[in-house]
Amino acid sequence: MASSVLYSNIGNPPTQIIKGEGHYLLTEDGLKLFDATSGAAVAALGHNNPEIKAAIVEQLETLDYCYLPFFTSAAAEKICSFLTESTGGEMSKVFIVSSGTEAVEASLKMARQYFVELGQLPRTKFIARKQSYHGNTLGSLATGFHKGRRAIYEPILAANVSHVSPCYAYRGCKSGESDEEYVNRLAKELEDEFQSQGPDTVCAFIAETVSGTTLGCVPPVPGYFKAMREVCDRHGALLILDEVMSGMGRTGTLHAWQQEGVVPDLQTIAKGLGAGFVPIGALMLNKRVVEVLSRGSKAFVHSQTYQGHPVACAAALAVQNIVARDGLLDNVKLQGELLGKLLQERLSGHKRVGDIRGRGLLWGIEFVKDKTTKEPFPAQEQIGQKIHLKGLEPKYSISLMPGPGIVDGKDGDIILIAPPYTVSSADVKHIVNTIAEVPSGRYLSIT
Ligand code: PLP
Numbered sequence: 001m002a003s004s005v006l007y008s009n010i011g012n013p014p015t016q017i018i019k020g021e022g023h024y025l026l027t028e029d030g031l032k033l034f035d036a037t038s039g040a041a042v043a044a045l046g047h048n049n050p051e052i053k054a055a056i057v058e059q060l061e062t063l064d065y066c067y068l069p070f071f072t073s074a075a076a077e078k079i080c081s082f083l084t085e086s087t088g089g090e091m092s093k094v095f096i097v098s099s100g101t102e103a104v105e106a107s108l109k110m111a112r113q114y115f116v117e118l119g120q121l122p123r124t125k126f127i128a129r130k131q132s133y134h135g136n137t138l139g140s141l142a143t144g145f146h147k148g149r150r151a152i153y154e155p156i157l158a159a160n161v162s163h164v165s166p167c168y169a170y171r172g173c174k175s176g177e178s179d180e181e182y183v184n185r186l187a188k189e190l191e192d193e194f195q196s197q198g199p200d201t202v203c204a205f206i207a208e209t210v211s212g213t214t215l216g217c218v219p220p221v222p223g224y225f226k227a228m229r230e231v232c233d234r235h236g237a238l239l240i241l242d243e244v245m246s247g248m249g250r251t252g253t254l255h256a257w258q259q260e261g262v263v264p265d266l267q268t269i270a271k272g273l274g275a276g277f278v279p280i281g282a283l284m285l286n287k288r289v290v291e292v293l294s295r296g297s298k299a300f301v302h303s304q305t306y307q308g309h310p311v312a313c314a315a316a317l318a319v320q321n322i323v324a325r326d327g328l329l330d331n332v333k334l335q336g337e338l339l340g341k342l343l344q345e346r347l348s349g350h351k352r353v354g355d356i357r358g359r360g361l362l363w364g365i366e367f368v369k370d371k372t373t374k375e376p377f378p379a380q381e382q383i384g385q386k387i388h389l390k391g392l393e394p395k396y397s398i399s400l401m402p403g404p405g406i407v408d409g410k411d412g413d414i415i416l417i418a419p420p421y422t423v424s425s426a427d428v429k430h431i432v433n434t435i436a437e438v439p440s441g442r443y444l445s446i447t
Contacts, residue, residue: 015392020047023420023427031394036431037401041212041245041362041418042276045322052277055318059311068096068308075313082320083269083284086254090263092287095300096280096308100244100270101135103281104206107240107266108139109302111204114238114265114289117296123237125197127190127205129166131409133214134206134242143206146214147409148379162197164189166211167220170355170366171374171407179221187227194235204238204266205231209256210359212245213403216414217364218357219251225260238265238289244281245362248272249323249421252333252360259359265289272421275319280312328421335428336360339417342432350439361421364403364414367439376412379405384413390438398434 007013019026023046025033038044045052063073080094095110097103108126115123128134128143135141141150142157150157165172165186173182194202205228211218225241232239241264246256250272253259257267266289270281285293293300306312323329336359343356343363354368367383369375377383384402391398401416419431 022046022048023423025399027392031392031397033392034398034427034430034434035420036398036435037416037418038420039276040271040401041250041416042271044249044272044275044328044421045319046420046422047276049277049322051322052275052315052318056277056311056315059314063310065310067305069303073308073310073313075310075317076308079313079317079320080308082317083282087263087284090286091267091284092290093285095283095285095302096313097283097304098279098281098306098309098312099135100242100268100281101137101140102304103244103268103270103283104134104140104143104242105137106283106300106302107206107242107268108143108204110266110283110285110289110300111238111240113297113301114292115203117292120200120236122198122201123203125160125162125202127193127197127202127237128161128163129207130163131166131168131211131215131406132163132206132208132242133212134208135244144214145409146405148405150409162193164193166207166215166218167224168211168215168218169221170218170357173221180223182221183223183227186224187231190228190231191234194231194237199235199237202235202237204240206240206242208242208244208246209260210246210251210362212362213401213416214406214409215364216357216366216403216406217359217362217416217418219359220260225257225262229262240264240266240268242268244268244270246359248320249329249332250360250362250418252329252336254329256359273319274312274316277319278309278312278315280309280316323421326422331423332360332421335419335423335425336363338425339363339419339428339432342428343417343435346432346436347439352439358417361418361423363417365417365435366406367413367415376407379411381413384415387413387415387438391434396434396438398431398438400435400438 016028017025025035083094130145134143142161247269265286267284274280347353352367355366369377388402391400403414406412
């Protein structure tokens, strides 16, 4: 019988997973796939965790749901307190939603409302970055830059978003340019964009702290976010850091900005928060933003039916308790270093591997047609997708995430490696050994 599920490719059903167990996904064909990307950098604890199941059941037995705008729950209170405390009080309020996209939408609305509260009504614009991904709803899509994802919706996307270059050393940094010179150039580009938009009309600059799918796990060069923060401060605009993918421990600290020497005004989180056991995301507000809201209308003009869902909050709290109790952030750093080192050793010599970069347990391999010119593969070659499909063959049995369109939001490919925080050194070696075998075939042969 034909399936009623709307897949990304209507005519081409993906493999059905019948069970998740630890670091593995079991397919209907009897394969045991190593989940080397934790889904989409989500399943931080792997699959089928008895403690999380118990926390979910316990929550269901006490309170399954209440409508947050009217009521609160112990679960919502606890996870929000945990989150604000994890920032040392820098962020002082949290708005819990059900996905990363919703968190980004809420951040854009909050930024606008902040300036309305301050009486700065002309502030209506956002500056985002090329090759960024912030979600697929209209507001978040307008801030992102993936051309394929935007193309048919372009006429209905908000026109109040402009885009500057991302911090992408592999392609952006000129030969002979130091990190400092590169950062200064990017800061000037942002400054120029503020000037061309009219500095008093900009609400916020939004960026992923460590870029995820659309650029391919690119950490910023040292000093980049400090320089961007300075430009925002100079013009009284907010800094929104989208940590939907890079946050909640994925890059080695609970919040990725903790490695950048800056604190955002608004921060979005999702994937690692609930680790895939429940759909959950959140917008976190800096205390400065909260003060303005508290002095003003006192109400965020935004609410959602599943906001602060008790079951999602209880599961997320259980996830975060395990991450802390088991010292998993230390493991992310340790195994992340090993993963980076082994990927470099095994793959940097590959003639189609242009760049390998990452932080913590978030790594990307960028494939190129020509290593010297860095010419990307054209989008229609679907190289990342081919590698993903190859990984699903029985002899590899690995799930790898393709990231298409990383060059100007159109051509070019990466595969993303983001295993659970619980991986061992043996798991990391297994991942790298397998990947070293996977890139084969017409375009990716080593010879
Ligand atoms: N922002 C970033 C940086 C992301 O990586 C993603 C998803 O990959 C999103 C936003 C959208 O999150 P979601 O798919 O949970 O809506």
